[in-house]
Amino acid sequence: MSKILNLDLGFSLVSKKDREKYSKKIEDIHNLIYEKKGKGNEFTDWLSWPSDYDKKEVKKIENKVKWMKNEGIEILLVIGIGGSYLGSQSAIDFIKGKMNMQDKIIFAGINVSSSHIKQIEKKLENKKWGICVISKSGTTLEPALSFRHFKKILEKENGSLAKDYIVAITDEKNGSLKAAATKNNYDTFVVPNGIGGRFSGITPVGLFPMAFAGVDIKKVLAGANKASKELNNLNNDAYEYAITRFILNSKMNKNSEIFTTYDFDLDMTSEWLKQLFGESEGKDGKGIMPLSVSYSRDLHSLGQIIQEGKKTFFETTIWINNNKEKIKVEKDKLNLDGLNYLSGKTFHDINKKVFDGVLSAHHKEGGIPNIVITINDNSEETLGYMWYFFFISVTMSGYLLEINPFNQPGVELYKKNMFDNLKK
Amino acid sequence: MSKILNLDLGFSLVSKKDREKYSKKIEDIHNLIYEKKGKGNEFTDWLSWPSDYDKKEVKKIENKVKWMKNEGIEILLVIGIGGSYLGSQSAIDFIKGKMNMQDKIIFAGINVSSSHIKQIEKKLENKKWGICVISKSGTTLEPALSFRHFKKILEKENGSLAKDYIVAITDEKNGSLKAAATKNNYDTFVVPNGIGGRFSGITPVGLFPMAFAGVDIKKVLAGANKASKELNNLNNDAYEYAITRFILNSKMNKNSEIFTTYDFDLDMTSEWLKQLFGESEGKDGKGIMPLSVSYSRDLHSLGQIIQEGKKTFFETTIWINNNKEKIKVEKDKLNLDGLNYLSGKTFHDINKKVFDGVLSAHHKEGGIPNIVITINDNSEETLGYMWYFFFISVTMSGYLLEINPFNQPGVELYKKNMFDNLKK
Numbered sequence: 101m102s103k104i105l106n107l108d109l110g111f112s113l114v115s116k117k118d119r120e121k122y123s124k125k126i127e128d129i130h131n132l133i134y135e136k137k138g139k140g141n142e143f144t145d146w147l148s149w150p151s152d153y154d155k156k157e158v159k160k161i162e163n164k165v166k167w168m169k170n171e172g173i174e175i176l177l178v179i180g181i182g183g184s185y186l187g188s189q190s191a192i193d194f195i196k197g198k199m200n201m202q203d204k205i206i207f208a209g210i211n212v213s214s215s216h217i218k219q220i221e222k223k224l225e226n227k228k229w230g231i232c233v234i235s236k237s238g239t240t241l242e243p244a245l246s247f248r249h250f251k252k253i254l255e256k257e258n259g260s261l262a263k264d265y266i267v268a269i270t271d272e273k274n275g276s277l278k279a280a281a282t283k284n285n286y287d288t289f290v291v292p293n294g295i296g297g298r299f300s301g302i303t304p305v306g307l308f309p310m311a312f313a314g315v316d317i318k319k320v321l322a323g324a325n326k327a328s329k330e331l332n333n334l335n336n337d338a339y340e341y342a343i344t345r346f347i348l349n350s351k352m353n354k355n356s357e358i359f360t361t362y363d364f365d366l367d368m369t370s371e372w373l374k375q376l377f378g379e380s381e382g383k384d385g386k387g388i389m390p391l392s393v394s395y396s397r398d399l400h401s402l403g404q405i406i407q408e409g410k411k412t413f414f415e416t417t418i419w420i421n422n423n424k425e426k427i428k429v430e431k432d433k434l435n436l437d438g439l440n441y442l443s444g445k446t447f448h449d450i451n452k453k454v455f456d457g458v459l460s461a462h463h464k465e466g467g468i469p470n471i472v473i474t475i476n477d478n479s480e481e482t483l484g485y486m487w488y489f490f491f492i493s494v495t496m497s498g499y500l501l502e503i504n505p506f507n508q509p510g511v512e513l514y515k516k517n518m519f520d521n522l523k524k
Numbered sequence: 525m526s527k528i529l530n531l532d533l534g535f536s537l538v539s540k541k542d543r544e545k546y547s548k549k550i551e552d553i554h555n556l557i558y559e560k561k562g563k564g565n566e567f568t569d570w571l572s573w574p575s576d577y578d579k580k581e582v583k584k585i586e587n588k589v590k591w592m593k594n595e596g597i598e599i600l601l602v603i604g605i606g607g608s609y610l611g612s613q614s615a616i617d618f619i620k621g622k623m624n625m626q627d628k629i630i631f632a633g634i635n636v637s638s639s640h641i642k643q644i645e646k647k648l649e650n651k652k653w654g655i656c657v658i659s660k661s662g663t664t665l666e667p668a669l670s671f672r673h674f675k676k677i678l679e680k681e682n683g684s685l686a687k688d689y690i691v692a693i694t695d696e697k698n699g700s701l702k703a704a705a706t707k708n709n710y711d712t713f714v715v716p717n718g719i720g721g722r723f724s725g726i727t728p729v730g731l732f733p734m735a736f737a738g739v740d741i742k743k744v745l746a747g748a749n750k751a752s753k754e755l756n757n758l759n760n761d762a763y764e765y766a767i768t769r770f771i772l773n774s775k776m777n778k779n780s781e782i783f784t785t786y787d788f789d790l791d792m793t794s795e796w797l798k799q800l801f802g803e804s805e806g807k808d809g810k811g812i813m814p815l816s817v818s819y820s821r822d823l824h825s826l827g828q829i830i831q832e833g834k835k836t837f838f839e840t841t842i843w844i845n846n847n848k849e850k851i852k853v854e855k856d857k858l859n860l861d862g863l864n865y866l867s868g869k870t871f872h873d874i875n876k877k878v879f880d881g882v883l884s885a886h887h888k889e890g891g892i893p894n895i896v897i898t899i900n901d902n903s904e905e906t907l908g909y910m911w912y913f914f915f916i917s918v919t920m921s922g923y924l925l926e927i928n929p930f931n932q933p934g935v936e937l938y939k940k941n942m943f944d945n946l947k948k
C-alpha cells in the first residue's frame with residue numbers, strides 16, 4: 101500500500117455495483133462542491149485552505165510559541181469548546197501521545213464543572229503557564245467563564261506580564277473576545293470566516309495549541325494539501341466512503357456508525373469524528389448517530405452487545421499500519437502465563453491479530469458491515485491527510501442527505517434556554 | 525430530597541399507568557431474583573455482598589496499601605480489563621477527581637497498543653511504583669501481556685523486593701495468575717466466584733485500587749449496603765428505572781440510551797454503565813445500545829444530532845446535586861465579556877442552568893424522553909449506593925428481556941479468533 105490512507109470496503113456488504121448506481125448523483129454533487137453552489141458553500145474555504153493559507157500567520161504562530169517557551173512557559177491552558185477544542189486535542193494525542201501531553205497542554209472551557217476547574221488549578225500550581233483562548237464571538241458561555249476565571253489567576257501571578265502570556269484566537273474584527281484582545285493587547289490569530297468550527301483544525305484554532313505541543317504544523321497542512329490534490333476527482337475514496345455509509349443508512353437501515361480504534365491515542369480522534377459527522381449530518385431527522393469504541397478496552401464492555409445485540413449499526417475502523425514503538429514480548433523462564441509462544445513478536449503485530457480476530461467475529465460471524473480505513477502512521481502528514489479525507493467525505497454525505505452540512509442550528513436551543521434561565 | 529439517589533421519570537414519556545401494567549411481571553421477577561432461581565443466579569452473590577463481605581480481607585487490603593505507602597510507593601499500576609478496570613477507574617475519578625489521580629493510579633492491560641505501553645513506561649521513570657494485577661484466570665491476553673512486560677521492568681528495578689510490590693487479585697484456587705502468585709509469593713486477594721466482572725467493583729477487584737487512591741472503601745460498601753436494604757422491596761426506583769427503559773425500548777422503539785453527565789469526573793462512570801448495561805442486556809438480538817455524552821463538551825459535538833437527528837434514543841442524566849467546590853464567578857471591572865450579571869453565582873449553579881436548558885431543549889422542544897437520576901454528592905457512600913441501584917436495575921432489566929443478565933458469551937468469539945490467529 102503506497103497511499104497515506106487506504107479504504108477497504110470489502111467487509112461493508114455494499115457492492116461496487118450498488119455504489120455505482122449513485123455515480124450520476126456523485127458527479128452532480130461533486131460539481132456543486134467545487135463550483136461552490138451547494139448549501140452552506142460560504143463555509144467551504146477549507147477546500148483550498150491547505151494551499152491558500154497565510155504563510156506569514158503560520159510563521160507568527162511558530163514565533164509566538166518559541167517566545168513563550170523561551171519565557172519558560174511550561175503549560176498551555178487551551179480554552180475552547182467544540183471545534184475550538186476537538187481538533188487540537190485529537191491531533192496532539194494522535195501525534196504526541198495522550199499521556200505524554202496531558203500535563204503540558206490542558207484544556208478548559210469544555211464544561212461548567214467546578215470540580216474540573218479546581219483540578220486544573222492544582223495542575224497549574226507552582227508552574228509557569230499561559231493561556232490560548234479560542235472563540236470566534238467570545239460569547240459562548242463555557243469558554244468565556246473559564247477565561248474570566250483563569251485570566252484573573254494568571255494576572256494575579258504575573259501582573260502586567262500576563263497579557264503577553266495570553267493568546268486569543270478569534271474573529272478578525274468583531275466580537276467580545278476580539279474587543280478584549282485589542283483593549284488588553286493580547287496577541288491574536290484569526291478564526292477565518294469561511295471555515296466552520298469542526299473544520300478549523302487546519303487553521304490557527306487547531307494549529308496554535310498543536311505548535312505549542314511540538315507538532316510540526318506545516319507538515320499537517322502539507323498532508324491536507326496532498327489530500328486536496330488526490331481527492332478532488334470524481335473517483336476518490338472519500339466519496340466511496342460517503343456513498344457506502346449512505347447506502348448502509350438508507351437502504352440497509354443502519355442508524356449508527358461505530359468508530360473503532362485499537363490505540364488509545366485515537367480516542368479523541370473518534371470524538372473529533374463524532375462532532376464532524378454528527379453535527380454535519382444530524383438535521384431534519386436525518387443523519388447517522390456516531391458512536392465510538394476503544395479496543396481492546398471496549399471489547400470487554402460494549403463487545404457483547406455489538407456481537408450479539410440488535411444490529412442497527414455498522415463499524416468503521418481506523419487502523420494505524422505502522423507504529424514507531426517496537427516493543428516485543430520477552431521470553432520468560434518460568435512461562436507461568438504460557439505466553440512464551442509469543443516471545444519475539446511485537447505488541448503491534450499482536451494488536452493486528454486482535455483487530456483481525458474482531459473483524460472476523462463481527463463481520464463474518466456477526467454479520468456486521470465493516471469499513472476499514474488504514475492509515476500509514478501517526479505522523480503530521482497522515483493526520484492532515486486524514487482530516488481532509490473526512491472533510492470531503494462529510495460534505496458529500498451531507499449533500500447526499502440533502503441537508504446543509506455546514507450549519508448547526510440545533511446547538512442554539514439549549515444555549516437560548518440556558519441564557520433565559522440565567523437572566524431570570 | 526432526603527434520599528441518596530432520586531429518580532425522576534417526569535420527562536420519560538412513560539406514565540405511571542404504563543409502568544403499572546408490568547407490576548405482576550415485576551413481582552414474579554423480584555421473587556426469581558431473591559429466591560435465586562433466575563438465569564445465571566449463580567452470579568448473584570453481589571446481592572448480599574455489602575453485608576456479607578469478608579471484613580478481614582478488607583482490613584488486609586487496607587494494611588497492604590498502608591505498607592506500600594510506607595515503602596514510598598507513589599504510583600500503582602493497575603493491570604486489568606473490563607470489570608477488572610472500569611469499576612475502580614470510574615470510582616477513583618468520581619470520588620477523587622480524574623486529573624488529580626491520573627499520575628498516581630495508572631491503568632494498563634486495556635489494549636495491546638505499544639504507544640500506550642511506552643507512555644506508561646515514561647510515567648513510571650524515576651518513580652517508585654507497584655503493580656496490582658487483576659484477572660480471575662490469568663489468561664486474558666491484554667492484561668497478561670501487560671503484566672509480563674511491566675513485571676520484568678519492576679524486577680529489574682527492585683530485584684528480589686519486586687514480589688512485595690506486586691499484588692494479584694485472582695481466583696482463590698485456580699488459574700495461571702493464582703499459580704504465578706503462589707510460586708512467586710505475591711500477596712493475593714480473591715475474585716469471588718459468585719460475582720461477575722461488571723459487578724466486581726465492590727469486591728477486592730475494585731476495592732484494592734480504590735484504597736490505594738485514598739478512597740474509604742468501607743464507606744463504599746456501607747453505601748451499597750444501604751441500597752441493598754432500601755431497594756429489596758417490590759416498589760423501588762431501580763425497578764421503576766428498569767421498567768421505564770423496557771417500555772421505551774419495546775413499545776416506543778428507542779434502541780439507544782444516552783448516558784448524560786455534566787461533570788467530567790463522571791466520564792468513566794458512563795463507561796462503567798455502558799459495560800454494565802451493554803454486556804448484561806446485549807444478547808439474542810436484544811438490549812438497548814448504551815451511548816454516553818459529557819456535557820457541556822458534547823453539546824458542541826453530538827448536541828446537533830441529538831436535538832435534530834433521528835430520535836431513536838432516550839437520555840438518562842446523572843446529576844450530582846451538591847458539589848464540594850464552591851467556585852464563584854468574580855466581578856470584572858471592564859466586563860468586556862459581559863458576564864458581570866453572573867458574578868457571585870457559583871459555577872455549580874450555572875452548570876445546573878445548563879442542565880435545565882438542555883433538558884428543556886431536548887425533552888420539551890426535541891421530544892426526547894429523559895430520565896433524570898439525581899445523586900447527592902460524589903462521596904463514597906453515594907457511589908456504593910448508585911452502583912447497587914444499577915446492579916438491581918440491570919438484573920430486573922435482563923429478566924424482563926428474558927435473557928441471562930450475568931453471562932457474556934459474545935466476548936469469547938474475538939478471543940477465539942485472535943488466539944487461532946496468534947497460534948498460526
